[in-house]
Amino acid sequence: MNNYFIAIAILFLGGIICAFLPQKIKTSALSIFVTIASVFSIIPALSVIHHGENLTRVFNFNPILGEINFTIDPLSAFFIVVISIMSLASVIYSNGYLKPYMAKEKSLSSHLIFLPALIASMLLVVTCDNALMFLICWEIMSLSSFFLVIFESEKKETLKAGIKYLVFMHISVIFIIIAFALCALNAGSFDFSDFAQVLHNNQYLANIVFALAFVGFGTKAGFVPFHNWLPDAHPAAPSHVSAIMSGVMIKTGIYGILRVINLIGTPSKALAYSVLIISVISALYGVLYAITQHDLKRLLAYHSIENIGIIGIGIGAGMLGLAYGNNLVALLGFAGGILHILNHSIFKELLFLAAGSVYTKTHTRNIEILGGLIKSMPISAVLFLVGSVAICGLPPFNGFISEFLIYFGMLKGLTINSFFALTVIMFSIAGLALVGTMAILCFTKAFSIIFLGMPRSEAAEHVDSDTGASMILPMSFLAALTLLIGVFPQYVFAFLIQPTSVLTGVHITLSTEPVEIMHQIAIIALVFLVVCAGICIMRIKLNNQKIEMHQTWGCGYDRPNNRMQYSASSYANPFLTMLRPLFKKVYDIEKPKKLFPTSAHFSLHIDDIEEAYLINPLVKFDEWFLSKFEKIQSGNMQDYIKYGLIFLILLLAGCFIG
Amino acid sequence: MTTIILNLIILAIIPFLMIGVIKKTKAFWGGRKGVSVWQPLYDFVKLLKKDFVISKTTSNVFRLAPSIVICSTITAAMFVPMLYGKAIINIQAGFIIFAYILGLGKFFALISAMDTGSSFEGMGASREASFTSIVEPAFFMIMASIMVLSGNFSFESLTKVLDSAGSYGFLIIIFAVIALFLMILIEGSRVPVDDPTTHLELTMIHEVMILDNSASDLALYTWGNSIKMFLISSLIANLVIPSTLGTFDALLAYLATILIISLAIGTVESAMARIRMTHVFEFVFIMSSFALIILSLVIARMFGG
Numbered sequence: 036m037n038n039y040f041i042a043i044a045i046l047f048l049g050g051i052i053c054a055f056l057p058q059k060i061k062t063s064a065l066s067i068f069v070t071i072a073s074v075f076s077i078i079p080a081l082s083v084i085h086h087g088e089n090l091t092r093v094f095n096f097n098p099i100l101g102e103i104n105f106t107i108d109p110l111s112a113f114f115i116v117v118i119s120i121m122s123l124a125s126v127i128y129s130n131g132y133l134k135p136y137m138a139k140e141k142s143l144s145s146h147l148i149f150l151p152a153l154i155a156s157m158l159l160v161v162t163c164d165n166a167l168m169f170l171i172c173w174e175i176m177s178l179s180s181f182f183l184v185i186f187e188s189e190k191k192e193t194l195k196a197g198i199k200y201l202v203f204m205h206i207s208v209i210f211i212i213i214a215f216a217l218c219a220l221n222a223g224s225f226d227f228s229d230f231a232q233v234l235h236n237n238q239y240l241a242n243i244v245f246a247l248a249f250v251g252f253g254t255k256a257g258f259v260p261f262h263n264w265l266p267d268a269h270p271a272a273p274s275h276v277s278a279i280m281s282g283v284m285i286k287t288g289i290y291g292i293l294r295v296i297n298l299i300g301t302p303s304k305a306l307a308y309s310v311l312i313i314s315v316i317s318a319l320y321g322v323l324y325a326i327t328q329h330d331l332k333r334l335l336a337y338h339s340i341e342n343i344g345i346i347g348i349g350i351g352a353g354m355l356g357l358a359y360g361n362n363l364v365a366l367l368g369f370a371g372g373i374l375h376i377l378n379h380s381i382f383k384e385l386l387f388l389a390a391g392s393v394y395t396k397t398h399t400r401n402i403e404i405l406g407g408l409i410k411s412m413p414i415s416a417v418l419f420l421v422g423s424v425a426i427c428g429l430p431p432f433n434g435f436i437s438e439f440l441i442y443f444g445m446l447k448g449l450t451i452n453s454f455f456a457l458t459v460i461m462f463s464i465a466g467l468a469l470v471g472t473m474a475i476l477c478f479t480k481a482f483s484i485i486f487l488g489m490p491r492s493e494a495a496e497h498v499d500s501d502t503g504a505s506m507i508l509p510m511s512f513l514a515a516l517t518l519l520i521g522v523f524p525q526y527v528f529a530f531l532i533q534p535t536s537v538l539t540g541v542h543i544t545l546s547t548e549p550v551e552i553m554h555q556i557a558i559i560a561l562v563f564l565v566v567c568a569g570i571c572i573m574r575i576k577l578n579n580q581k582i583e584m585h586q587t588w589g590c591g592y593d594r595p596n597n598r599m600q601y602s603a604s605s606y607a608n609p610f611l612t613m614l615r616p617l618f619k620k621v622y623d624i625e626k627p628k629k630l631f632p633t634s635a636h637f638s639l640h641i642d643d644i645e646e647a648y649l650i651n652p653l654v655k656f657d658e659w660f661l662s663k664f665e666k667i668q669s670g671n672m673q674d675y676i677k678y679g680l681i682f683l684i685l686l687l688a689g690c691f692i693g
Numbered sequence: 694m695t696t697i698i699l700n701l702i703i704l705a706i707i708p709f710l711m712i713g714v715i716k717k718t719k720a721f722w723g724g725r726k727g728v729s730v731w732q733p734l735y736d737f738v739k740l741l742k743k744d745f746v747i748s749k750t751t752s753n754v755f756r757l758a759p760s761i762v763i764c765s766t767i768t769a770a771m772f773v774p775m776l777y778g779k780a781i782i783n784i785q786a787g788f789i790i791f792a793y794i795l796g797l798g799k800f801f802a803l804i805s806a807m808d809t810g811s812s813f814e815g816m817g818a819s820r821e822a823s824f825t826s827i828v829e830p831a832f833f834m835i836m837a838s839i840m841v842l843s844g845n846f847s848f849e850s851l852t853k854v855l856d857s858a859g860s861y862g863f864l865i866i867i868f869a870v871i872a873l874f875l876m877i878l879i880e881g882s883r884v885p886v887d888d889p890t891t892h893l894e895l896t897m898i899h900e901v902m903i904l905d906n907s908a909s910d911l912a913l914y915t916w917g918n919s920i921k922m923f924l925i926s927s928l929i930a931n932l933v934i935p936s937t938l939g940t941f942d943a944l945l946a947y948l949a950t951i952l953i954i955s956l957a958i959g960t961v962e963s964a965m966a967r968i969r970m971t972h973v974f975e976f977v978f979i980m981s982s983f984a985l986i987i988l989s990l991v992i993a994r995m996f997g998g
Contacts, residue, residue, distance in 0.1 A: 406810075409752045420754075420804075429797040430790065439793075443786045449841045454996045457841070461988055464837050465830040471793070472826035475800055479822060483807030489750055548785065555784050559768070563794075567764040571757050580744045580908055587748040587811045588905055601807065601815020610823035613974050 036090040039107065039115075039162070042075035046155035054144035058137055062130045065147050069126040069154065073119040076158055080112035080119070084533050091164075104164035104226065109533035110297065113373065114161040114290050121283045121380045122154040124509040128388050129275040131506035132395060146186055149179040153279065160287050166215040166225040170208070173287075177204040180284055184272040196271035203264035207254030211291070214247035231298045241299045245306055248295045256288030258347060259317040260645055262340045266324070269336035270400060274391025277332060281339045282384035286376050289346055293373075296354065297538055304358045308459055311351030315466040318344025322473040323617065326480070326607045327641040331390045331400045334481060335383065338426060341470060342379040346372045348463055349441040352448055353538065355460070359451045362539060367444030367549060369535045374527065375437035378520065382425040382434060385513040389419040392502040392510075393485060397494045402603050404492035405485045411498040416486040418510045423478035425517040428471050431560035433520035436527065439556070442467065443549070473610075480606045489597040522560045525553040604639055611641075619647045696779045703775050704767065708919035709734040711926070711955045715883075718959025733919070740912035748905050750810040758805030759910040765798035766917040773924045774931050776947050777940075778852035787848045788836045792829060798917065799825060806902040817901035820970070824886070824898070827977045828879055831984040835872055838984070838991045839865060839932075851928065852936045861994040865987055866932050872983035873929050877958065879977055881922035884962040886973055926954045 049068030053061050083090055090107040107115065129150070133143060156175040163169040181204070185197035215225070221240060222229040234241045254261035265285075269277045296302060321340030328334040349372025356365030392415045393408065394400055409416040425432035445467075448460045490496035501507070520527050528550065589595045611618065619642040627635040667678075713730030720727025729735075747755070771781040772791040780787070799821070806818040840846045842865075843857040855862040879886050882899035889900055903914045930950035938946060968976055 407750075409754065424797070424800060427796070427800060428793065429800060430793055435793055439786070439789060442789045443846075446786055446837060446840075446846045449837060450844050452995075454992065457992060457995070458988075461834060461837060465834045465984075468792070468830040468833040469826065471796065472822075472829045475796060475803070476822040476826055479800060479803040479807065479818065483804045483818075487752065487754060487804060487808040488810035552784055552786070555782070556790070559771075559782065559790070563764065563768050567761060570764055571760045574760050574909070575756060578745075580742075582745040582747055584749050585746050587750050587809045588813075589811065590813075595810070597810070599812050600810045601812050601819065606807075606815060606819040606822075609820055610826065613823070 036079055036092045036105075036107065038075045039079045039090075039105075039158075040092070042072040042119075043155045043158060045072040045075065046151040046158075050148040050151040053147045058140075058143070061143055061147055062133050062137075065151065066127050066130055069123055069151060072151075072154070073123045076115055076119045079107055080115035083107050083112040084109050084116075084530065087533050087536075096168075100165070100167055101225075103168045104228075105159075105162045106164045107162050108537055110290075110293060110537040111161045113377075113531075113534040114286070115158060117286065117377055117380055118154065118157050118161070118283050121384055122157075122279055124384060124513055125275040125278045125282070125388070126150065126154075128278070128391070128506050128509045129273075131503045132273065132275050132391055134503075135395065145182065149182045150276075150279075153179040153183060153284070157284060157287055161290050164227045166219060166227065166230070170212065170215070173208065173211070176284065176287065177201075177208070180276075180280055183276040184268050184280075186273050186276065187271075190271075193271040196267040200264045200268040203254055203261075207251045207261070210247045210251035210254075214244045214251060214295075217244055217247070227294070227298060231300070234298050235300045238303060242303055242306060245295055245299060245302065246309075249292060249310070252288040252291035252295075253313075254288070255291070256285050256347075257317075257321075257340045257343045258313055259320045259340065259344075260649065262317070262321070263643070263646055263650055265339060266328075266333045266336040266643065269339070269387075270330055270332040274332075274387055274394060277335075278384040278387035278391075281336065281387060282380035285339060285343065286380060289343070289350075289376060292350065293538060296350070296357075300540060301357050302354045304355075307351060307354035307358045308455070310347060310354055311459060311463055314344045314347025314351050315463050316344070317341070317347060318470045319466055319473075320344075322470050322477060323614065324641075324643060326473060326477045327611060327618065329401055329403050329603050331393065331402050331481065331485070332387070333400075334402075334477070335386055335390060338386075338474070338477070339379075339383060341474065342375065342383065342426070345438065345441065345467065345470065346375045346379065348467060349373070349375055349437070349444070352441060352444045352460070352463075355448055355451070355456065356444070357539065359453070359456065361448070361451055363548075364444050364448045364451070365539045366535055367440055367447060369538045370528065370531045370549075371437050371440030371442075371444055373534055374440060374531055375434075378425070378433040378437045378517070381513050381516050381520070382422045382432075385418060385422040385510055385517065386426065388506070388510050388513070389415050389422060392506055393419075395502060395506075396498045399492075399494055402481060402484045405490070405495045406488045406492075406597065406600065407486070407490040407495060408498060409486040412486075412501045414501050414507055415510070418507075418514050419486065420482055421514040421517060423482045425521070427474045427478055429475075430556075431518070431521045431564050433517045436521060436524040436553075436556070438467070438471070440528075440549070443552070476607070476610060480603055484603045484606070488600050491597050491600065491602075522564060523557055524560075525550065525557050528553045617644060618642070619644055697781050700770070700775045700779075700781050704770055704920065704923075706734075707951060708916065708923040709737065711923055711951065712919050714952065714955035715959040715962070718956050719963050722960065722963035733915075737912050737916060740915075741909045743908040745908045745910070747907070748809045748811075751808045751905075754801075755805050755808040755905075756910075758801040758808075759906065759913040761801045762798040763913040763917050765794045765801075766920050769794040769798075770920060770924055772848055773927055774849050774851065775927050777943055778849055778931050778934075778936060780848055783847050783849050785846045788840075788846075789833070791848070792832065795921070796829075802902060802914070805906075809905045811905065813901050814904055817898055817904075820898045820973075821882075821902060824879060824973060824977050827974065828876060828980060831872065831981040832876060834981075834984040835869055835987055838988045839869060842991060842994065848928075849931075851931045852934070854932060855935060858994055861990055865990050865994075868983050868987050868990070869932055870929050872980050872987070873925055873932075874954070874957070875976075875980045875983070877922050877925045877954070878961070879980070880925065881918060881958075883922075883958055885965045885968045886976060888967050922958075923951070926951050929954060 045068055053065045056064050092105050094103050096103055156172050159172040163172055181201050184200055185194055187193045218230040219225050222233040257265045318341050321337050325334050325337035349368050353365045353368030356368055425434045428434040428438040445460050445464050449457055586593055587595055621640040623638045625636050712733040717727045717730055769791050772787040774780040803818045803822055806814040840850055843850050843853055887898040930947050933950055934946045
């Protein structure tokens with residue numbers, strides 16, 4: 036446990052030390068600090084998962100907070116591993132990504148203080164055992180990530196996105212505070228262990244607390260309908276920050292939900308069904324809007340919503356298993372959900388980093404004007420392809436393993452002898468299948484429009500080289516992880532048993548079935564990979580036939596140009612036309628006029644239906660309501676003194692009456 | 694071991710024969726003599742020997758995709774029960790692995806089409822991706838509904854629907870067969886969803902995706918596509934054939950079912966015209982509605998007293 040706190044100290048101090056170093060070595064110094072800290076934090080985490088024994092340290096913060104426990108149980112340990120590895124990869128990547136900013140003499144000091152602060156606060160959040168301390172760490176996390184988002188604060192939209200994020204986070208934290216306050220009122224202390232006792236005995240309270248916590252933590256995680264900050268904040272932030280936020284930080288919301296489930300013990304059936312249904316809707320909503328996006332990072336942000344939904348489906352299936360007392364379903368559901376947390380952070384971070392590489396080279400996030408980058412940036416292209424295949428949940432990559440576990444858990448859940456369970460789970464299976472195929476639609480679009488075909492603009496045409504080693508290296512590491520988890524799922528599954536048993540309560544004596552299937556999948560994946568690679572190499576190397584290079588077939592037309600290619604909007608159009616009612620389409624059309632038209636353009640923008648019909652009217656109402664009070668703020672000093680006087684009189688009167 | 698050899702032999706021959714029979718049937722309804730049923734196999738061998746013509750726009754993705762597509766299709770075939778209801782790999786939830794491995798192949802087929810930078814191929818890819826995304830959920834629902842009856846989620850349990858569902862089994866099988874037949878038409882890109890014979894790019898889906906492929910690449914794509922049709926037919930055969938038949942009867946019944954399916958596809962192609970592209974989604978949704986019917990039948994069987 037000492038190692039763990041050394042890691043936290045290194046992170047907090049390292050950032051401050053970096054601020055005083057010369058501009059050139061700042062980022063490399065930070066990478067060294069974060070590397071050391073990651074090693075120090077992973078060691079205790081791995082030992083907890085290996086031995087299954089909790090580590091605890093009590094700190095005395097008298098007289099304000101009292102005694103506060105920090106505990107690493109297997110669930111926290113799992114999150115510590117995820118946070119450490121993923122943050123390390125992004126921080127190393129930032130060396131290359133921040134180089135152009137260093138050249139521009141932009142001050143990086145504050146950025147480099149908040150980056151390790153974010154990592155440290157995430158590490159603290161997942162080990163904290165006391166509600167008050169938890170909220171403090173939670174707030175450090177939200178604030179430091181806010182400052183990271185507004186890195187390019189000279190841009191107006193970045194600032195706007197940052198403030199939206201800040202507002203969402205503070206609305207969400209209100210729900211968490213209410214949930215914890217309810218528990219604390221009944222338990223008489225702020226310790227999670229005392230909360231657990233109260234929640235175990237009081238089903239009614241447990242339901243309310245869970246619902247409140249789900250709204251609070253769900254906003255952080257990005258469940259629909261609380262997802263609205265995600266698609267704005269991610270594009271605004273620099274790529275390595277989006278990678279940390281999407282890959283790791285939103286998972287602390289999931290951690291919160293899992294911790295509350297852990298405190299409750301056995302959730303009620305209603306809760307389990309609600310989580311499952313909300314998750315399916317989130318997953319579908321996320322991927323649907325991802326298909327509509329042309330901004331690469333917005334697209335990835337919507338995919339985070341989708342994947343949070345998939346994680347939620349796993350958790351929902353696990354909760355159903357707990358509620359109906361079916362241990363196998365609970366094990367498979369939670370194991371799938373937890374593994375998807377790890378998997379999503381790997382491939383989403385990979386994709387965000389690859390998107391960052393594209394951005395540094397082309398200075399645009401609009402995929403409609405990219406194209407043909409596989410020729411100038413081959414390594415980044417392959418890495419993006421690996422990430423795309425993995426995020427679609429296709430074998431032999433890691434996304435498949437977690438989705439398979441979730442599917443298998445749900446199939447086992449079908450045998451729960453209940454009409455309602457059968458119907459809901461059946462539609463969840465169909466929903467998850469739909470999400471998978473829509474993800475294929477979305478990522479074939481993203482990959483092929485960015486990297487394949489011909490360049491669609493000068494920006495894409497004049498890319499001369501791939502990004503530097505400091506950016507390629509962490510991405511390659513993540514890509515290797517996606518493949519390793521996909522090919523050796525049996526070891527990963529064994530790694531998941533301890534964290535899952537925290538949630539399922541009982542230490543499950545493993546039925547051999549899932550383990551056996553994992554072994555079989557491992558063999559199939561390995562053989563498939565070897566044979567497929569063999570055939571690919573053989574067909575290219577041992578090719579006896581002549582190869583003639585020619586123009587792409589254009590019905591006899593010999594001068595095809597880049598404007599004749601299919602665009603991202605047209606690729607998505609048949610599918611989106613079918614689902615018309617779910618969007619708000621905003622057209623910007625200028626039709627060609629006169630005999631020799633001088634100008635014409637067409638652009639289509641698709642608005643988030645929730646933002647257009649729920650958030651914006653709310654904000655408008657709020658503005659209207661608050662404008663009624665404008666008169667109070669007159670700008671007159673005398674008026675303000677008057678207010679102060681009235682307030683004092685009221686206070687005095689209150690004291691006398693009270 | 695015998696299962697492996699038997700299934701691989703079937704996989705190498707029957708898909709071509711299916712296409713041959715379909716062509717023969719269409720010739721019959723058209724009043725022509727038609728080519729031999731072995732012609733698709735001859736075409737395949739001939740294509741393997743031809744030289745390549747490859748677009749200048751393409752990258753390695755285009756070169757590698759056919760190999761990946763055929764590998765994933767054959768791997769998916771390992772999970773499907775063929776003769777005597779035996780699959781090479783029989784594991785729980787095999788149908789999920791089956792669908793996802795096919796998905797991997799589809800992913801590469803789509804990006805390879807997009808790699809040529811041709812708007813025709815982009816159009817085909819976009820349609821293919823859209824239609825598949827509706828088929829998959831329905832397929833999962835049908836499989837999960839049927840398998841929940843026996844509580845065994847392996848593909849081979851398809852043969853035992855009648856044993857576990859009694860008289861409901863007949864109804865479930867009828868609807869499942871129709872739904873899977875629709876799936877053959879959609880996934881195999883046959884009329885009325887797609888037209889494999891015409892070369893008018895604007896109305897096609899799958900055929901236009903492989904417009905720039907040549908030689909062995911094209912051969913692998915056509916083989917892969919016919920394997921996909923055969924695999925779904927094989928599922929139908931296993932649903933229909935009772936598990937009590939003797940060795941020789943089962944062999945006959947299996948081949949007869951595949952033959953009937955091929956004849957049916959040929960007849961449908963001769964009798965129907967292609968649907969307008971804007972109405973294809975409605976056709977695809979028929980399969981989803983059948984999935985819902987099967988689900989309700991299963992619910993009726995399990996909770997209907």
